[in-house]
Amino acid sequence: xxxxxxxxxxxxxxxxxxxxxxxxxxxxxxxxxxxxxxxxxxxxxxxxxxxxxxxxxxxxxxxxxxxxxxxxxxxxxxxxxxxxxxxxxxxxxxxxxxxxxxxxxxxxxxxxxxxxxxxxxxxxxxxxxxxxxxxxxxxxxxxxxxxxxxxxxxxxxxxxxxxxxxxxxxxxxxxxxxxxxxxxxxxxxxxxxxxxxxxxxxxxxxxxxxxxxxxxxxxxxxxxxxxxxxxxxxxxxxxxxxxxxxxxxxxxxxxxxxxxxxxxxxxxxxxxxxxxxxxxxxxxxxxxxxxxxxxxxxxxxxxxxxxx
Amino acid sequence: xxxxxxxxxxxxxxxxxxxxxxxxxxxxxxxxxxxxxxxxxxxxxxxxxxxxxxxxxxxxxxxxxxxxxxxxxxxxxxxxxxxxxxxxxxxxxxxxxxxxxxxxxxxxxxxxxxxxxxxxxxxxxxxxxxxxxxxxxxxxxxxxxxxxxxxxxxxxxxxxxxxxxxxxxxxxxxxxxxxxxxxxxxxxxxxxxxxxxxxxxxxxxxxxxxxxxxxxxxxxxxxxxxxxxxxxxxxxxxxxxxxxxxxxxxxxxxxxxxxxxxxxxxxxxxxxxxxxxxxxx
Numbered sequence: 065x066x067x068x069x070x071x072x073x074x075x076x077x078x079x080x081x082x083x084x085x086x087x088x089x090x091x092x093x094x095x096x097x098x099x100x101x102x103x104x105x106x107x108x109x110x111x112x113x114x115x116x117x118x119x120x121x122x123x124x125x126x127x128x129x130x131x132x133x134x135x136x137x138x139x140x141x142x143x144x145x146x147x148x149x150x151x152x153x154x155x156x157x158x159x160x161x162x163x164x165x166x167x168x169x170x171x172x173x174x175x176x177x178x179x180x181x182x183x184x185x186x187x188x189x190x191x192x193x194x195x196x197x198x199x200x201x202x203x204x205x206x207x208x209x210x211x212x213x214x215x216x217x218x219x220x221x222x223x224x225x226x227x228x229x230x231x232x233x234x235x236x237x238x239x240x241x242x243x244x245x246x247x248x249x250x251x252x253x254x255x256x257x258x259x260x261x262x263x264x265x266x267x268x269x270x271x272x273x274x275x276x277x278x279x280x281x282x283x284x285x286x287x288x289x290x291x292x293x294x295x296x297x298x299x300x301x302x303x304x305x306x307x308x309x310x311x312x313x314x315x316x317x318x319x320x321x322x323x324x325x326x327x328x329x330x331x332x333x334x335x336x337x338x339x340x341x342x343x344x345x346x347x348x349x350x351x352x353x354x355x356x357x358x359x360x361x362x363x364x365x366x367x368x369x370x371x372x
Numbered sequence: 373x374x375x376x377x378x379x380x381x382x383x384x385x386x387x388x389x390x391x392x393x394x395x396x397x398x399x400x401x402x403x404x405x406x407x408x409x410x411x412x413x414x415x416x417x418x419x420x421x422x423x424x425x426x427x428x429x430x431x432x433x434x435x436x437x438x439x440x441x442x443x444x445x446x447x448x449x450x451x452x453x454x455x456x457x458x459x460x461x462x463x464x465x466x467x468x469x470x471x472x473x474x475x476x477x478x479x480x481x482x483x484x485x486x487x488x489x490x491x492x493x494x495x496x497x498x499x500x501x502x503x504x505x506x507x508x509x510x511x512x513x514x515x516x517x518x519x520x521x522x523x524x525x526x527x528x529x530x531x532x533x534x535x536x537x538x539x540x541x542x543x544x545x546x547x548x549x550x551x552x553x554x555x556x557x558x559x560x561x562x563x564x565x566x567x568x569x570x571x572x573x574x575x576x577x578x579x580x581x582x583x584x585x586x587x588x589x590x591x592x593x594x595x596x597x598x599x600x601x602x603x604x605x606x607x608x609x610x611x612x613x614x615x616x617x618x619x620x621x622x623x624x625x626x627x628x629x630x631x632x633x634x635x636x637x638x639x640x641x642x643x644x645x646x647x648x649x650x651x652x653x
Contacts, residue, residue, distance in 0.1 A: 081477055081478075083556060084471060084475040084476065084477040084556075085477055087467045087468060087470060087471035087475060087556075087560075088467070088468040088471045088472070088483055090463075090464045090467065090468075091464050091465065091467065091468035091487070091527055091531065092468075092483060094464065094520065094523055094524050094527065095486070095487065095490070095524060095527055095528075097505075097524075098502065098505075098520060098521055098524035099490055099498075099524055100486070101501075101505065102498050102501035102502045102505060103495060103498065103501075105501035105504070105505065106495070106497065106498060106500065106501045109500070109501055109504070116504065159396070162392070163392075163393065163396060166389040166392060166393055167393070171386065171389060171390075171393075172390075173390075173393075176397075177393050177397055178643065179636075179639060180397040180400050180401060181396070181397070181400060182635070182639075182642070182643070183400055183401070183404065183632070183635070184400055186581055186631050186632070186634075186635045186642075187404075187585075187628055187631060187632075188584070188585035188587065188603055188627070188628075188631070189585070189587065190585075190587055190603045190606050190607060190627075191603075191606070191624050191627055191628050192403075194606065194610055194620065194624055195403045195404075195406070195407050195624060196403065198617060198620075198621075199403065199406070203615075205419040206419055206420070208419055208420075210419065210617075212406065212422075215422065246399070246400075250400070251646075254643060254646050254647065255646060255647070257647075258646070258647030258648075278385075303494055307494065307496050309588075310587045310588065313587075313607070314607065314610075327496065328496055328497070331496065331497040331500065335500050335503075336592075341500060341504065344497060344500045345497060345500050345501065347497060348495065348496050348497020348498065348500060349497070351496045351497065352493070352494055352495050352496055352497070355494045355496070356493065356494065359494075
């Protein structure tokens, strides 16, 4: 057995070891410079009042964090993100699950549906935002509404429903949340369908032979088996929806009105708008902390549910 | 009697399912069709003719968007950024993933978990110190600076996907190559990479879509029009000519078309990648 003696882990020489490190060197270099360094720098910068250009920075300790505690616009933006997330968790995920259930059998055109539902998720938020910005537009041209939605409402003589969807404080945030859900449900659909297809068909057959109704099969077999997938979809929906902002920028722009501000647009505004880099960093940390704590609680909760 | 009843219920269920599925499918397709048909109209007809298929098709908008609207420049930039970053990601991530899966060295787990942590910990606002860093390094407003950032964005997930694949791959061929005197680098290139093609396909597709669609760093790092990729160019264009809808829609179609084509041809890999990620977790 000469082959076995060729490689002996304890006999790895220095040159060999050096060679092994070279494999990960490019990745580690790029990652350290563009991820690890900024990760620590954000904590350092958050302690300063700094305009991003000047060579002098004012150390203010935790001043930025105390200011955030009283920043009403900031907490309103957190609430807006939470609102968008709530709609994504309920409307978007319920739709995704209903579609996945409909597709989880030998149904015709399944591949077509799967293709179409995942189209919005592959498009960029800028493309999606600008298309919907136009559909929801309230401008008029030659006595006719430019936006398709208002145009349909005039044709249906529902004049009282017509409004400036993206500027009206009552509808702006909900419009964004619905477009966000439109862009996202296809992703949930694919993952939930994959989860449904891992359930053993024989379980369904056995239940049906025992005379169980579709509803009770759904309640007693499908949903309990899907809990781990539900939890994962929920956590990823929360992380994704809380951090939404490109859609907001492409649908309504930024800075004019406060009723569609979300945390990341606030961070951008601190950075570019008012040139307060330290404050922007502190906002990023606070928001990152909220997300980490939130997903940690959900994770713990899910473990408890799974054990029961 | 009971059997025919059961069949009847199945038929009704299936009809309801299809009605529901088709309705949702239409809401997915309609905005895209509306974009496409509007890109083929003129500024005069677009507000009068609301038919889904316009009477005369105006391909001139695409020419104007490409030249006057500078979408030709943006398009080329997007191609440059996406192609070079994806290529670099494949090389760098597969080297690292191979080492994490097959080679022995102290600190291996530490470095691997470092990459994993980057996928787990959300850090909104990390673009602030990143922009500061890029300015310091004089990499803001350079192609290479933006490409490096895009490589970094894609690294973690790509290393994870490739490492998982290498872990499951039998190492018999690699052992044979080693006994034949092939170097470690040679084994990576000649044996491991060709075998990992399915995983590389997934890495290529996800990074291509991700980088092509990236917006915020392109906005914060690239201020010259000749450097901007499509997503950034679209927002600049929309800010300047927001009422020229046919041209804007032509620009949107130019931006969306490659993504839809990639998706159309690589659908299998995309769905597979997503589903495996879901059922593994």
